[in-house]
Amino acid sequence: MSGTEYLRVSDLHAFYGESHILHGIDFTVRKGECISLLGRNGAGRTTTLRAIMGLTGKRTGSIMLNGREVINMASHRIAQLGVGYCPEERGIYSSLSCEENLLLPPQVGSGGMSLDELYEMFPNLKERRNSQGTRLSGGEQQMLAMARILRTGAKLLLLDEISEGLAPVIVQKLGEIIRTLKERDYTIVLVEQNFRFAAPLADRMFVVEHGQIAAEIAQHELQDKLPYLQEMLGV
Amino acid sequence: MTDFFGVPLPALFGQLVLGLVNGSFYAVLSLGLAVIFGMLNIINFAHGALYMMGALFTWMFMEYLGIGYWWSLVLAPLSVGIIGIAIERLLLQWLYKLDHLYGLLLTFGLALILEGFFRHLYGVAGQPYSIPDELSGAINLGFMFLPKYRAWIIFASLAVCLVTWYVIEKTRLGAYLRAATENPALTQAFGINVPLMVMLTYGFGVGLAGLAGVLAAPATQVGPLMGSNLIITVFAVVVIGGMGSILGSILTGLGLGLIEGLTKVFYPEASATVVFIIMAIVLMFRPAGLFGREK
Numbered sequence: 313m314s315g316t317e318y319l320r321v322s323d324l325h326a327f328y329g330e331s332h333i334l335h336g337i338d339f340t341v342r343k344g345e346c347i348s349l350l351g352r353n354g355a356g357r358t359t360t361l362r363a364i365m366g367l368t369g370k371r372t373g374s375i376m377l378n379g380r381e382v383i384n385m386a387s388h389r390i391a392q393l394g395v396g397y398c399p400e401e402r403g404i405y406s407s408l409s410c411e412e413n414l415l416l417p418p419q420v421g422s423g424g425m426s427l428d429e430l431y432e433m434f435p436n437l438k439e440r441r442n443s444q445g446t447r448l449s450g451g452e453q454q455m456l457a458m459a460r461i462l463r464t465g466a467k468l469l470l471l472d473e474i475s476e477g478l479a480p481v482i483v484q485k486l487g488e489i490i491r492t493l494k495e496r497d498y499t500i501v502l503v504e505q506n507f508r509f510a511a512p513l514a515d516r517m518f519v520v521e522h523g524q525i526a527a528e529i530a531q532h533e534l535q536d537k538l539p540y541l542q543e544m545l546g547v
Numbered sequence: 548m549t550d551f552f553g554v555p556l557p558a559l560f561g562q563l564v565l566g567l568v569n570g571s572f573y574a575v576l577s578l579g580l581a582v583i584f585g586m587l588n589i590i591n592f593a594h595g596a597l598y599m600m601g602a603l604f605t606w607m608f609m610e611y612l613g614i615g616y617w618w619s620l621v622l623a624p625l626s627v628g629i630i631g632i633a634i635e636r637l638l639l640q641w642l643y644k645l646d647h648l649y650g651l652l653l654t655f656g657l658a659l660i661l662e663g664f665f666r667h668l669y670g671v672a673g674q675p676y677s678i679p680d681e682l683s684g685a686i687n688l689g690f691m692f693l694p695k696y697r698a699w700i701i702f703a704s705l706a707v708c709l710v711t712w713y714v715i716e717k718t719r720l721g722a723y724l725r726a727a728t729e730n731p732a733l734t735q736a737f738g739i740n741v742p743l744m745v746m747l748t749y750g751f752g753v754g755l756a757g758l759a760g761v762l763a764a765p766a767t768q769v770g771p772l773m774g775s776n777l778i779i780t781v782f783a784v785v786v787i788g789g790m791g792s793i794l795g796s797i798l799t800g801l802g803l804g805l806i807e808g809l810t811k812v813f814y815p816e817a818s819a820t821v822v823f824i825i826m827a828i829v830l831m832f833r834p835a836g837l838f839g840r841e842k
Contacts, residue, residue: 367736386735388737388741392738397733397736397737403730405729406729407728408729417739418738
C-alpha cells in the first residue's frame with residue numbers, strides 16, 4: 313500500500329452546539345485504500361464522518377481532500393469534490409420512489425456506475441424501483457443507500473455502519489460489494505461496530521476513543537493486536 | 548326547469564363560477580404557502596401583501612410605463628419573486644433553525660410594513676384596472692353567460708397549479724425539492740446546493756402570489772388592503788387542507804371556493820363564515836388537515 317494520500321484529517325475538533333465531540337482526530341487514507349474506524353458507541357466515529365461532510369456544528373483543524381482544504385466548505389461543495397456519503401440511518405427518502413432515491417445524488421465525478429450496472433449488482437432494487445423508498449426492507453434500503461452513491465462517480469466513499477442490523481446473508485453480500493469496489497480503486501472509509509465485518513476488508517484500522525484516535529493497526533498486525541482490540545471494543 | 552330549490556339556474560351557475568374564481572385564488576395562494584412551508588419551515592404571513600404587490604405592480608406598470616396586461620403577467624410575478632428572494636436572503640435565512648413562531652412574526656411584520664408603505668403612497672381606495680380587450684365580454688353557453696375573464700382566471704390558475712404539481716411530483720428538479728424538504732442536510736451532503744434551492748423556492752412561492760395578484764387586478768379593486776382581506780381565508784384553506792400536500796392544497800382551495808359560492812346562493816348570511824365553520828369541523832376530526840400527515 314503506497315498510493316498517494318487522498319484524505320488527511322489532522323487535529324479535527326467538532327462540536328454539536330456546546331458539546332465538544334471530537335478532540336483532535338488524526339488519520340490519513342491513501343488512494344485506493346480501505347480503512348476502518350472502529351470503536352464503541354459514542355466514541356466519535358459517526359461524528360468524524362459527519363465532520364468530514366460538513367454536517368456537524370463548528371469544526372476546527374484540517375481536512376485535506378485530494379490536496380484541497382475543505383474544513384470551511386459547505387457540505388454540497390465537499391460532495392462535489394467526489395465524496396459519497398452513506399449515513400448510519402441510511403437516509404432513504406420516503407417522499408421519493410426507490411428509483412428516484414437512486415437517481416437523486418447528482419454526478420460529482422466521472423466513471424460512476426450506470427443504472428444498468430447497479431441493477432445488475434442489486435437486482436432487488438430493480439424489482440422494487442417504483443416502490444416508495446421507505447417501503448423497502450432494511451436490507452434493500454441499505455443496498456439503495458450504497459447504490460445511489462456509486463452512480464455519482466464519487467471516488468471517496470464514507471460508509472457509516474452499513475452492516476448494522478442486517479441479516480448475515482446481506483452482510484456477506486455487502487462484504488462482496490466492498491471487495492469489488494476495492495478492486496475498482498475506490499477509496500473507502502468504513503465506520504463499523506461489527507469488527508468481524510470490517511477486519512477482513514480494511515487495509516488499516518483506527519480505534520476511536522473519546523473523540524481521538526487511540527490506535528492504528530495494519531492488516532498484518534491484526535493477529536498480534538487481537539486481544540487489545542477485543543478489550544478496546546468490548547467484544 | 549329553470550330553477551333549483553327556488554334559485555334560478557343562471558344565478559346558481561353564476562355563483563358557482565364566482566366560487567370557482569375565488570377557489571382559484573385560494574388554490575394558487577395556498578399552493579405557494581404550502582411549497583414555502585415545506586421547504587423553509589416558515590408560515591409566510593407576508594403572502595397576502597405580496598399578492599397585493601402583484602396586483603399593484605400590474606396597475607403601476609400600466610399607469611407609469613404603459614406596459615399592458617400580458618407583459619405584466621410575466622413581469623409582475625417576476626418582480627415579486629425577486630423581492631421575495633431579497634427578503635429570503637436578508638431576513639428569513641436567519642430564522643430557519645428557530646421555532647415557526649419567529650418566521651410567522653417576521654413575515655407578519657413585513658406584511659404590515661408593505662401594506663403601510665403602499666397605503667402611504669396610494670391611500671386605501673382601490674384603483675380600477677380594465678380587463679384586456681381579448682378577454683372582455685362573455686361567452687353564451689346556452690344556460691348562462693360566462694364572462695371570459697372569469698373563465699381565464701380559472702383556466703390560468705388551474706394550469707399554473709397543475710404545472711407546479713407536475714414539476715414537483717414528476718421531475719428531477721421536483722425530486723430534489725422533495726428530498727430537500729424531507730432531509731435538507733443529507734440532500735446537501737449529496738452535492739445539491741440546498742440553500743440556493745431554498746432561496747429560489749421562496750422566490751417561486753411568492754411569485755405565485757404575485758401571479759394571483761395580476762389575475763385579480765382586472766377582477767377587483769387594486770388597493771393596498773386587498774391582500775389582508777383575502778389572506779385570512781387562505782390560511783383557513785391551508786389549515787383545512789393540511790400543510791403537507793401540494794395536490795391537497797389545490798383541491799381544498801377550489802373546493803372551498805365552490806362551497807362558499809353555493810353558500811352565497813342558499814344561505815348568504817353564512818357565506819363569509821362558512822370556510823371557518825368547515826375549518827372548525829375539520830380540526831375536530833383531522834387536526835392535521837384533510838390531506839396533511841400528523842407528525
